Amino acid sequence: MTDTTAQAPRKLFLLDAFALIYRAHFAFSKNPRINSKGMNTGAVLGFTNTLVEVLQKEKPTHIGVCFDGPKKTFRHEQFPEYKAQRQAMPEDIGTAIPYIKKIIEAFHIPILIMEGFEADDVIGTLARHAEEHGFEEVYMMTPDKDYCQLVTEKVKIYRPAFMGNSAEILDLAHVLQRFEIERVAQVTDILGLQGDASDNIPGIPGIGEKTAKALIQKYGSVENLIANSHELKGKQQENVRNFAEQGLLSKELATIHINVPIPFEPEALCCSAPDEAKLTALFDELEFRQLAARVLKTAPARTSATAISPAKGKKSSVPTGAGHQASLFAAPVGITEMGEEEADVLPTTRRTLAEVPHQYHLIDSPALRRELLRFLLLQQEVSFDTETTGLDTMTARLVGLSFCWLPGEAYYVPVPQNNPAAAQALVDEFRPFLEHEGILKIGQNIKYDLTILKHYGIRIGGPLFDTMLAHYLLEPDMRHNMDVLAETYLHYTPVSITELIGPKGKKQKTMADIPPAEVSDYACEDADVTLQLKHVFEPKLAALGLLKLLNEVENPLVPVLADVEYEGVRIDSGAMGDYSAELQGYIVDIEKQIFAAAGQEFNIGSPKQLGEILFDKLQLGGGKIKKTKTGQYATGEEVLSLLAPENPVAALILEHRQLTKLRSTYVEALPQLVCEMDGRVHTSFNQAVTATGRLSSTNPNLQNIPIRTEKGREIRKAFVPRDANHVLVAADYSQIELRIMADFSKDATMIEAFRQGIDIHSSTASKVFHVPLETVDGEMRRKAKMVNFGIIYGISAFGLAQRLGVGRKEAVEIIDAYFEEFSAVKQFMDASINKARELEYAETLLGRRRYLRDINSRNATLRGFTERNAINAPIQGTAADIIKIAMIRIHDWLQREKLGTRMILQVHDELVFDAPKEEVDYIIPHIKELMINALPLSVPMEVEVGTGQNWLQAH
DNA sequence: TCCATCACG
């Protein structure tokens, strides 16, 4: 960062022309740009936009555009099938290329082509030359991931911006993290193993992305993997041995060669002013008026696609350590010298504790503890972490607390003696800080710490900031472990827990087995890293307009979920046991019938064996036999239902499936998870896993308890109130997602139906089938219901046809009729996709994003998926936003009113409460009101509430 | 560890 040279830094951009042209072309393929002469100008415009943007925004000192050379490359000689699946170049691209070349020339940018080599070889070679010539920054501009193998500290990938979203720079750390490798050269090993369908690189069968990463992590290279194939097991060993050569060839094909005989002439790559006359003529001919205005007049400032909203709340003036006198609390030192704005651009090697200045202190005397507490109470925000004996909050015991309020400086307070009373005493000592309402508490997955401390009678006070949730809003579909976050955003590798407590085993050590002096660095580091992550994430969230969502929804939801989990749900284990026996009786009986029909015994639960019995032995299906993608017979619900008329055994198998599912997943599993202390099950709600903003529930999953079938419903009878003085109260949003669709689309017909309180599926049926509401029959309503679901999911004729069991033609007619009647819905769906194409993300009413980076993919299937996501994600996500707000307000209200009612479950559009009988009549209208008004829409919200002695009754 | 299957919204 200390640049002492007089010369300005040299910055080279190398563009992969064909990759960018293809991407540009397909980005416009859905609504092509045709000029008055009938020419499809999408590719030219997209490419030129990209070029102009990089020139204006990145201001390179040097630039070159590389095209694939003519003739076949050496790769085709090695492997004739190479890129054989590639379709011929679309005609529109063929006509675009001469124009693109002229535009590049008008910009005075050299075009680089080498016969017999592809652009990636040329770019790789030139990038390496440039680095050797001392260029400070070299960017390979391409959407192609193969280039990852070329990335170094100086050479990075520049993934171009498209239509308003910002560009992305992939540096060394990104690449290593993404492929989970140690050296970028191993990218070729990964690609060599897993193959690449688009280039027709075969790879090794049975090895996909996951396996490839794991194998390369273990063996380092394809060659070494083959040499050690004796260590592999079964089919995998067989495949690696049989396809060893194919694997090596694949690696070779994926390897970019950086020894292309091309001279490196920096002067030739120098940027210079464009030939404006030529550009004017070209843009005129192509009818690029806006572009011409941007390029040829003044250089206008680009407006950002997102508004930057200032951070809300108090201007924090965090006391720095400098003013404090105690020697312990010295001046701050940082883990890295990196400023926030540099963090995501700078590639650095990842550093560890030993390489970085820090002051971590073990606080192990009463005097030091008192002093620490005094300082804690002076702060406005503190990150803290609990060290415990395990991850299960119900059984884990506290081992120590760490705190940090200045980067690089942290404090660890161990529990003085290893006993519960000492832990309680320590917690009590720090209670004034922990319960302080004025201090912001920062943590990574802070719900865990809240729950641990709750067992010691602490209710954490003050606002919360969870770095895990902050990152969840920034990158919803990535992982949010602290270690990954530290590597990505701080270029720092924290001490691993394994280093401290040893590998997993039967004699697994816990924190309590390690001397506090050794735990101290680890614990301090966690609090320190968490604080630094907060400082990195906050401005990013502000820039994307996500701070409000974090501070007003996600962070306040944390203590609510902690309470919901802590309360738990009582399960009637006796009833479960009885039902298990009953189910077992049915299962044995059905098994006998199936074996009789099959003429032999076999494992009904094995899709493989079942397929062989049904299709080989019994010859069912009359030739029309479906296979799964792995080549086995498909025996899913759909297939078996089709076979049912042909042979009664199919229906028996379906029934067997249902019963064994109920037994193993619910009836047997749930009682085992009942906590001995209180007779309740305590699920975990994960707030940072779904792509849309919903919660998920694990261990056990209480969001998929059966209800749709009679035998399944029985299970809900075992979900009971805590005691005889309580009842369960269940409150459901009615049709929340369709109401959101009505609000988003402002469709008059749909809004009217909701305002009048008409059954929405009947209403839809009446419109679609053109009959009066009164004459809508069950069958019409059923079909309309499926259509309504389809609307929320981003409808497709094929999908609807499948669900309705009708032909595709009829499905198309129904959809057409729907869009005729609900034209605003159709417009909204189109607009959603168009918006997502520009932004490459979709957002909810509160600004929660889901990135849709494949929305402009040229792979039609992938693009189709992503387009449906563009419609579904805002709807599903807004529903999630709404119920989260309701949960926070209801929890808040129950506390303020000091009521005994407890929220005990959330199931996406339903909340369940365990309520004292005498409170029921009082709480119901309030809960309804709080749910209805959580986020008012232009259509009324409806909430249905029921009560009962078990969850089934409460519906 | 992956796959197929199926439970829920």
Added chain:
DNA sequence: ACGTACGTGATGGAG
């Protein structure tokens, strides 16, 4: 020409 409804988690079987 292709292959499709959206979002989850747990299970048993097979490699």
